[in-house]
Amino acid sequence: MLLLDIKNLTIELETPDGLIRAVDRVSLSLKEGETRGLVGESGSGKSLVAKAIVGVLNRRWHVHADRFNWLGQDLLRISSEQRRQIIGRDIAMIYQEPSRSLDPTAEIGEQLEEAIPSHLLESRWWQRPFERKKRAIALLHKVGIRDHQNVMQSYPFQLSEGVCQKIMIAMAIAKNPKLLIADEPTTALESTTQAQLFRLLASFNQLKGMAVLLISHELESVARYTQNLSVLYCGQLVESGDTASLLQQPLHPYTDALIKSVPEFQPELAPKSPLYALHGSIPTLQHLPIGCRLGPRCPNARKECVKTPQQERLQNHFFSCHFPLQGKGDK
Amino acid sequence: MSNLLEVEQLSKTYVKHLGLFRRKRIQALHDISFSLQSGKTLAIVGETGSGKSTLAKLLVGIEKPDSGVIRLAGEPVEISHYKKYNHVIRFIFQDASQSLNPLQKVGQMLEDVLRFSTILDPTQRRTKIRQTLRQLGLLDEHAEFYPHMFSGGQLQRVALARALILDPKLLILDQALSALDPSLRAQIVNLLLELQQKNDLAYLLITNNLQLVQHLSDDMLVLSEGETTDYGPTAEVFRAPRHDYTRKLLNSLL
Numbered sequence: 331m332l333l334l335d336i337k338n339l340t341i342e343l344e345t346p347d348g349l350i351r352a353v354d355r356v357s358l359s360l361k362e363g364e365t366r367g368l369v370g371e372s373g374s375g376k377s378l379v380a381k382a383i384v385g386v387l388n389r390r391w392h393v394h395a396d397r398f399n400w401l402g403q404d405l406l407r408i409s410s411e412q413r414r415q416i417i418g419r420d421i422a423m424i425y426q427e428p429s430r431s432l433d434p435t436a437e438i439g440e441q442l443e444e445a446i447p448s449h450l451l452e453s454r455w456w457q458r459p460f461e462r463k464k465r466a467i468a469l470l471h472k473v474g475i476r477d478h479q480n481v482m483q484s485y486p487f488q489l490s491e492g493v494c495q496k497i498m499i500a501m502a503i504a505k506n507p508k509l510l511i512a513d514e515p516t517t518a519l520e521s522t523t524q525a526q527l528f529r530l531l532a533s534f535n536q537l538k539g540m541a542v543l544l545i546s547h548e549l550e551s552v553a554r555y556t557q558n559l560s561v562l563y564c565g566q567l568v569e570s571g572d573t574a575s576l577l578q579q580p581l582h583p584y585t586d587a588l589i590k591s592v593p594e595f596q597p598e599l600a601p602k603s604p605l606y607a608l609h610g611s612i613p614t615l616q617h618l619p620i621g622c623r624l625g626p627r628c629p630n631a632r633k634e635c636v637k638t639p640q641q642e643r644l645q646n647h648f649f650s651c652h653f654p655l656q657g658k659g660d661k
Numbered sequence: 662m663s664n665l666l667e668v669e670q671l672s673k674t675y676v677k678h679l680g681l682f683r684r685k686r687i688q689a690l691h692d693i694s695f696s697l698q699s700g701k702t703l704a705i706v707g708e709t710g711s712g713k714s715t716l717a718k719l720l721v722g723i724e725k726p727d728s729g730v731i732r733l734a735g736e737p738v739e740i741s742h743y744k745k746y747n748h749v750i751r752f753i754f755q756d757a758s759q760s761l762n763p764l765q766k767v768g769q770m771l772e773d774v775l776r777f778s779t780i781l782d783p784t785q786r787r788t789k790i791r792q793t794l795r796q797l798g799l800l801d802e803h804a805e806f807y808p809h810m811f812s813g814g815q816l817q818r819v820a821l822a823r824a825l826i827l828d829p830k831l832l833i834l835d836q837a838l839s840a841l842d843p844s845l846r847a848q849i850v851n852l853l854l855e856l857q858q859k860n861d862l863a864y865l866l867i868t869n870n871l872q873l874v875q876h877l878s879d880d881m882l883v884l885s886e887g888e889t890t891d892y893g894p895t896a897e898v899f900r901a902p903r904h905d906y907t908r909k910l911l912n913s914l915l
Contacts, residue, residue, distance in 0.1 A: 371842035371843065371844060371845075372842055490709075520708045520709060520869055521869050521870070521871060521910065521913045522708065522909060522910060522913045524913070525912075525913035547842055547843065548843070549843060550872065587844060588843055588844065591843050591844055591846070591847035592843060592872065593872045593873070593875065593876040594872045599876075601875065601876055601877070601895070601896075602854055602876070602877065603854075604850075604851040604854055604855070605847040605850050605851055605876075606847065607844055607847035607848045607851055608844050609848075611812040611814045611815065611845065612812065612842070612844075612845075614812075
């Protein structure tokens, strides 16, 4: 069953010069127990999509969608009260910089106990404080922190970034969510801790059947840990499909450029040889090109590219490009 | 080929005052030795707290080493006289958007560098600025721009311009590539490679990104808690790491 089913999500920002369309008709779906990566460069709107899912965008942002279903229920057409209840029960999110999103004035133990919802506690009310503490310790053990005594009594600034991120994950899984959204969980971390965290997320996915939406700008790490992949560019969904086939046979020039710009995916590339790069830079939101937003930077852009391409499908592989790399004849 | 930079048994200890008499000594670097030829790249890899940034600071003279010798082109130097050596070794910081002065035009910023460190007169300076901007694929008009008017990739180019305007022989890149988006990173990597070939520049690359290390560097040095755990040609270290720590680090890639 589809957990999350979003069709044509559009997010617009109110500015003095009118509405700016930051996310343009993005579709996204997640099955139960699926891991999906959402890849895009800065300003591509990947964090906005995540924030729209958990409903934390403020009033300046207008969110529309043809369909925004969570377990068959359209989240945009129910009251915000109800929406909050559903999201609070089922969806958890990990933010980018753990040391910033933890409360600096409270001890870790206190914050962690607070994150455990009351409906999960089974004991009588007078035993609850003890149960909470026991659960908090168990959570720390689950995310691989053995030294719970010390960590529970520390403040966030006393702990390393990696440990803080693990605590964030512990808080996120405290309510046994159906979907975990990880918004760039490893940008601030070392490569060894990064691998640890990804393995941790993967293990929760496999053991508990928790769906994971992994958002990152690093294609290489996302590709290693996800089954499916969606690639965003400037708020447009350029390509989505299962990770292996997408990496093997990208149809959109942007995905192709992303893959070619990472040395890891080019084993035969000699060291010190130039990498493939698109010329130009990412346009700002105020100066978005019309039609396909990759247009001005695309190596094979033609006249038709001033019209926004429709999403097309090749088996389980979606792409939006007038001139896909392998040619449409393959269909 | 002679070595551009040689470092022998560099050590640095920080002393932390815990009370009136109690002191804690933190050994940030312990007996680090390496050498770097011009036109080559040395990558320095390690976790936070392994002393990477301390090493960079010692090399540009922000901090003084406790013991050890730094040799530039075969001669031992007192690197903290940075007036004398800052045109040989230049430093690029992590995030260009935060390390450039937002109130200063790019041209002004580059001119300041020249005024403090060279004996060029104003017209010569102007030609030099124009040359450097062109070299990095920027336009002459960009001298009149403020940092906020540039995009991320261009800003990194401006930061490179500030470093390269004195025609250095060695460039220290302290995590300068990690904050960039993949397509911009590829652009900057290409630019760096091109500059290296053209001007025989040497790079000291401090980074966490092992793929980049593999692609860009000739030699690599792995630091762990201030000590060298592995040092050698990159391909060899990747193939047969000697130390457990290096193995762990490389395994995190797979």
